[in-house]
Amino acid sequence: xxxxxxxxxxxxxxxxxxxxxxxxxxxxxxxxxxxxxxxQRIMYVHVPCAWNAMLLYTLAFIFAIVSLWTHRPxxxxxxxxxxxxxxxxxxxxxxxxxxxxxxxxxxxxDWDVRLTTSLIMVLLFAGVLxxxxxxxxxxxxxxxxxxxxxxxxxxxxxxxxxxxxxxxLHQVQSTPDTVAPMMVVPLRINAFAILFLAIxxxxxxxxxxxxxxxxxxxxxxxxxxxxxxSTNA
Amino acid sequence: MSxxxxxxxxxxxxxxxxxxxxxxxxxxxxxxxxxxxxxxFAVGPDSTLMRAAAGGFLVLALLLSSTLGLSESFRVEQEQxxxxxxxxxxxxxxxxxxxxxxxxxxxxxxxxxVLTPVALILYSVQLDLQGxxxxxxxWTLAAAGLSAPGTLYxxxxxxxxxxxxxxxxxxxxxxxxxxxxxxxxxxxxxxxDPMSQVSAWATLLASFAIIYSSLCxxxxxxxxxxxx
Amino acid sequence: MPDGVIVGGWSYVIxxxxxxxxxxxxxxxxxVHRRRKAELE
Numbered sequence: 001x002x003x004x005x006x007x008x009x010x011x012x013x014x015x016x017x018x019x020x021x022x023x024x025x026x027x028x029x030x031x032x033x034x035x036x037x038x039x040q041r042i043m044y045v046h047v048p049c050a051w052n053a054m055l056l057y058t059l060a061f062i063f064a065i066v067s068l069w070t071h072r073p074x075x076x077x078x079x080x081x082x083x084x085x086x087x088x089x090x091x092x093x094x095x096x097x098x099x100x101x102x103x104x105x106x107x108x109x110d111w112d113v114r115l116t117t118s119l120i121m122v123l124l125f126a127g128v129l130x131x132x133x134x135x136x137x138x139x140x141x142x143x144x145x146x147x148x149x150x151x152x153x154x155x156x157x158x159x160x161x162x163x164x165x166x167x168x169l170h171q172v173q174s175t176p177d178t179v180a181p182m183m184v185v186p187l188r189i190n191a192f193a194i195l196f197l198a199i200x201x202x203x204x205x206x207x208x209x210x211x212x213x214x215x216x217x218x219x220x221x222x223x224x225x226x227x228x229x230s231t232n233a
Numbered sequence: 234m235s236x237x238x239x240x241x242x243x244x245x246x247x248x249x250x251x252x253x254x255x256x257x258x259x260x261x262x263x264x265x266x267x268x269x270x271x272x273x274f275a276v277g278p279d280s281t282l283m284r285a286a287a288g289g290f291l292v293l294a295l296l297l298s299s300t301l302g303l304s305e306s307f308r309v310e311q312e313q314x315x316x317x318x319x320x321x322x323x324x325x326x327x328x329x330x331x332x333x334x335x336x337x338x339x340x341x342x343x344x345x346x347v348l349t350p351v352a353l354i355l356y357s358v359q360l361d362l363q364g365x366x367x368x369x370x371x372w373t374l375a376a377a378g379l380s381a382p383g384t385l386y387x388x389x390x391x392x393x394x395x396x397x398x399x400x401x402x403x404x405x406x407x408x409x410x411x412x413x414x415x416x417x418x419x420x421x422x423x424x425x426d427p428m429s430q431v432s433a434w435a436t437l438l439a440s441f442a443i444i445y446s447s448l449c450x451x452x453x454x455x456x457x458x459x460x461x
Numbered sequence: 462m463p464d465g466v467i468v469g470g471w472s473y474v475i476x477x478x479x480x481x482x483x484x485x486x487x488x489x490x491x492x493v494h495r496r497r498k499a500e501l502e
Binding site: 123 | 389402406407414434437452
């Protein structure tokens with residue numbers, strides 16, 4: 001336990017440090033963008049959150065397949081951790097996006113493709129955790145979590161293209177033609193910072209899950225769901 | 234027995250059950266009609282507004298009714314542990330899934346002949362025969378798209394106490410592409426389709442149904458391996 | 462200065478960073494709390 005404690009705490013602290021450095025550069029060193037002005041600085045946390053949320057969902061999808069394949073508790077724990085941390089980053093993404101929309105378009109919400117897709121993604125993956133919380137049998141909970149994660153993930157590209165079609169006319173992307181190097185640097189630093197923090201969070205979440213599971217096995221061996229019939233699984 | 238024959242047997246069994254106890258179909262139909270009625274109060278007596286939103290309301294009525302129908306389809310199996318018997322029979326779980334999905338699709342298709350005229354009358358929309366045929370086609374694709382993931386999730390949640398909350402919670406965000414596709418295309422049919430975009434949306438609906446019926450067919454045996 | 466430039470806007474930047482920090486801290490705190498609870502019992 002102590003050996004494990006070291007690597008993720010180290011990574012978490014490194015992430016925290018990088019987040020401070022990256023945000024400092026983003027807030028005070030990087031130049032203001034030509035059109036967006038100072039509000040463009042929201043990007044330095046917004047984009048890293050978006051990248052990492054997508055990364056975590058993709059990882060969750062892969063872990064879910066492995067979990068379904070192997071039926072090992074640790075893969076279930078990792079899948080759940082990836083989904084949960086993904087939801088946290090996704091929720092932050094939504095709030096930042098909303099503030100961004102208010103600053104640039106003057107409204108708190110815009111049916112922009114990415115903003116809408118990220119709202120639907122939060123709901124999709126929150127459903128996975130909701131389903132999970134209602135299943136008491138550990139084996140079934142693992143299988144169903146994996147299934148729901150796979151089903152939800154496959155929906156993401158469909159939703160994205162659908163929203164794009166649905167909107168038919170969409171914003172011209174506000175990518176500056178010349179990106180100052182001082183804009184790229186904080187973006188990269190923060191991307192790694194959030195990644196390291198996310199790994200730390202996942203590690204903690206995995207511990208919680210494994211500890212709970214160990215407890216369940218010790219405390220309630222008799223809580224094996226009756227086969228079929230009963231409506232209270 | 235081949236997989237296909239097994240699936241058909243499941244469909245026949247479901248349809249027979251449906252025919253014997255028509256309660257489920259009638260209550261879901263009534264529910265759909267009630268929602269259509271309620272939607273018209275949401276936009277007030279303004280007939281232009283209602284006509285513009287008619288397609289959306291019709292699809293929402295289908296969506297809301299579908300969760301009732303889907304959850305009922307497995308609740309029937311839970312009663313008297315019928316599902317256990319079904320799983321003990323030499324029926325492949327994959328055949329069970331496709332049989333159930335097909336019978337759920339048929340069930341949702343049966344809503345169209347009642348809900349469509351009611352919507353046309355309530356929202357005072359005109360539709361010629363050709364439009365009606367296209368609408369039925371789109372309805373079928375939407376029904377298949379709703380049933381494909383819906384059958385899997387209904388099977389999973391049917392044992393849980395909070396099924397009534399959980400099934401819509403899982404299904405609604407998932408079927409947003411179906412909702413968007415069906416609303417857009419049906420609205421185009423009701424209000425005119427100058428750019429002929431209906432076929433694009435129909436393709437989307439068909440792809441959703443195909444993708445999810447293949448994926449959920451693969452996952453269904455896992456979902457029920459530890460008993461439903 | 463070109464047209465359509467957003468002037469100011471620091472308050473939005475501060476809001477976005479504060480929300481992000483608060484969210485991350487709250488979630489991290491809940492993780493530590495849950496882990497302690499799960500491991501102590």
